[in-house]
Amino acid sequence: MLEPSIDLEAVRRHFENDHFAISSGIRPVELRRGHATAALQIEDRHLNSVGIVQGGAIFTLADLAFAMASNSHGRVAVAINTNLSFLKATQSGALYAEASEVSRTRRISTCSVRVTDDAGALVALFQGTAYIKDQAFPAS
Amino acid sequence: MLEPSIDLEAVRRHFENDHFAISSGIRPVELRRGHATAALQIEDRHLNSVGIVQGGAIFTLADLAFAMASNSHGRVAVAINTNLSFLKATQSGALYAEASEVSRTRRISTCSVRVTDDAGALVALFQGTAYIKDQAFPAS
Amino acid sequence: MLEPSIDLEAVRRHFENDHFAISSGIRPVELRRGHATAALQIEDRHLNSVGIVQGGAIFTLADLAFAMASNSHGRVAVAINTNLSFLKATQSGALYAEASEVSRTRRISTCSVRVTDDAGALVALFQGTAYIKDQAFPAS
Amino acid sequence: MLEPSIDLEAVRRHFENDHFAISSGIRPVELRRGHATAALQIEDRHLNSVGIVQGGAIFTLADLAFAMASNSHGRVAVAINTNLSFLKATQSGALYAEASEVSRTRRISTCSVRVTDDAGALVALFQGTAYIKDQAFPAS
Numbered sequence: 001m002l003e004p005s006i007d008l009e010a011v012r013r014h015f016e017n018d019h020f021a022i023s024s025g026i027r028p029v030e031l032r033r034g035h036a037t038a039a040l041q042i043e044d045r046h047l048n049s050v051g052i053v054q055g056g057a058i059f060t061l062a063d064l065a066f067a068m069a070s071n072s073h074g075r076v077a078v079a080i081n082t083n084l085s086f087l088k089a090t091q092s093g094a095l096y097a098e099a100s101e102v103s104r105t106r107r108i109s110t111c112s113v114r115v116t117d118d119a120g121a122l123v124a125l126f127q128g129t130a131y132i133k134d135q136a137f138p139a140s
Numbered sequence: 141m142l143e144p145s146i147d148l149e150a151v152r153r154h155f156e157n158d159h160f161a162i163s164s165g166i167r168p169v170e171l172r173r174g175h176a177t178a179a180l181q182i183e184d185r186h187l188n189s190v191g192i193v194q195g196g197a198i199f200t201l202a203d204l205a206f207a208m209a210s211n212s213h214g215r216v217a218v219a220i221n222t223n224l225s226f227l228k229a230t231q232s233g234a235l236y237a238e239a240s241e242v243s244r245t246r247r248i249s250t251c252s253v254r255v256t257d258d259a260g261a262l263v264a265l266f267q268g269t270a271y272i273k274d275q276a277f278p279a280s
Numbered sequence: 281m282l283e284p285s286i287d288l289e290a291v292r293r294h295f296e297n298d299h300f301a302i303s304s305g306i307r308p309v310e311l312r313r314g315h316a317t318a319a320l321q322i323e324d325r326h327l328n329s330v331g332i333v334q335g336g337a338i339f340t341l342a343d344l345a346f347a348m349a350s351n352s353h354g355r356v357a358v359a360i361n362t363n364l365s366f367l368k369a370t371q372s373g374a375l376y377a378e379a380s381e382v383s384r385t386r387r388i389s390t391c392s393v394r395v396t397d398d399a400g401a402l403v404a405l406f407q408g409t410a411y412i413k414d415q416a417f418p419a420s
Numbered sequence: 421m422l423e424p425s426i427d428l429e430a431v432r433r434h435f436e437n438d439h440f441a442i443s444s445g446i447r448p449v450e451l452r453r454g455h456a457t458a459a460l461q462i463e464d465r466h467l468n469s470v471g472i473v474q475g476g477a478i479f480t481l482a483d484l485a486f487a488m489a490s491n492s493h494g495r496v497a498v499a500i501n502t503n504l505s506f507l508k509a510t511q512s513g514a515l516y517a518e519a520s521e522v523s524r525t526r527r528i529s530t531c532s533v534r535v536t537d538d539a540g541a542l543v544a545l546f547q548g549t550a551y552i553k554d555q556a557f558p559a560s
Contacts, residue, residue: 086222221503265407334483365501
């Protein structure tokens with residue numbers, strides 16, 4: 001299963017069709033093979049009932065970067081397990097997720113994602129496992 | 141640290157002020173001490189770029205049930221770690237999260253959350269760890 | 281990929297050749313399709329530096345039950361991710377791990393494992409994800 | 421809660437009394453504030469029934485480094501959750517675990533642990549969460 005040559009910009013644009021991420025104000029930023037970044041500008045709608053960014057918003061941000069990185073080799077990869085540690089509460093500014101694929105076998109992609117704030121402080125740490133299918137990505 | 145007597149309906153209503161969950165179409169359904177349910181009616185905006193419910197929507201649903209269960213004793217509990225296994229793709233209908241607090245010590249609440257679809261099939265399994273503060277919840 | 285008919289007692293016995301588990305005093309107890317139990321009689325060598333059962337002993341116990349359950353269908357399944365919450369310290373008596381396969385697709389087995397003590401109290405909760413290979417198990 | 425000045429060599433030696441780790445052939449190597457390493461020379465007893473290093477041995481190695489790092493500030497820290505991804509099978513040589521505390525609040529320590537083999541290849545990735553008690557460590 002050779003890796004196809006792929007158009008990374010097409011892959012990145014593909015994620016602009018992720019309805020949930022996009023409607024949540026999260027956007028794909030950059031994509032290289034095995035590396036991806038996504039960003040979120042914090043608004044009131046991202047807060048929970050006590051005024052800090054809700055865990056689901058942080059997860060969705062990290063998960064988008066994870067999906068981009070694990071799908072950056074031209075094969076469909078689907079998330080099977082994710083682990084997320086919440087390290088620091090945030091209320092305003094922007095959040096950034098940076099995903100690195102730490103391991104890739106024929107069938108399994110494992111990524112580590114760091115979520116940071118405007119000041120560069122670590123807000124959350126995410127570990128994701130994806131299963132790699134035979135299907136090409138994005139579908140042509 | 142005795143557990144205060146609490147108004148569970150007030151706790152449940154408090155989560156109706158969770159901006160991110162509510163604006164994502166997720167609603168708190170039922171709350172008892174150590175048990176909670178939340179629900180999501182699937183719409184187009186919950187799908188990802190390949191037409192299935194996005195992981196972040198499933199996480200946010202499970203996380204809301206987890207937050208409700210871990211905060212159901214009248215003390216503020218904040219999520220510190222979550223683990224989520226994605227078991228089955230869904231595209232339409234409704235999703236339900238049912239959280240059970242499997243362990244509660246003075247400082248740590250551990251919850252297990254099952255996410256199921258309309259047919260009762262298991263869609264995701266979530267394990268959450270929260271740190272319990274001294275603060276009363278909801279704040280009076 | 282039909283499931284082969286298998287000799288569950290042969291599978292269970294196979295795990296008696298798990299050097300690390302066996303040399304750690306852990307033994308396979310019972311096996312049915314998708315369900316397995318393992319046990320550990322606590323000795324001094326299982327304790328950590330402060331006199332309670334070490335996390336690694338609890339993990340190894342839970343992991344053996346997980347391996348048995350995920351391999352109980354006649355195909356090799358290898359662990360790719362595990363999550364373990366430690367709920368209660370123990371010092372003496374026995375520990376039991378009971379694994380249930382909560383989901384099984386063609387390639388992924390997901391198991392939940394409860395670790396309990398002599399009194400039936402929950403000591404740890406484990407969630408495991410395994411990748412299913414084409415290879416028969418045990419090899420004939 | 422000021423951090424006490426501590427004798428890191430005394431902390432490291434303390435872990436030489438971790439019965440399970442030591443009897444499993446795992447040894448504490450180096451300790452600095454928030455950083456620790458541990459090592460394991462692979463022997464037959466560390467293998468599982470198919471001849472590769474058993475998951476429990478890898479966990480115990482990673483967990484010891486995590487315990488050392490989270491206890492390196494002079495306060496008792498107890499593991500509450502761990503996540504472990506298995507990335508590469510190994511059969512011989514040595515394994516090394518290197519733990520870094522990525523976040524430390526008054527009550528929660530979060531560590532990331534990389535397990536590598538003799539060739540420097542990543543074998544496993546571990547994320548651990550510990551609860552910090554008021555008690556001094558090691559007890560005097």
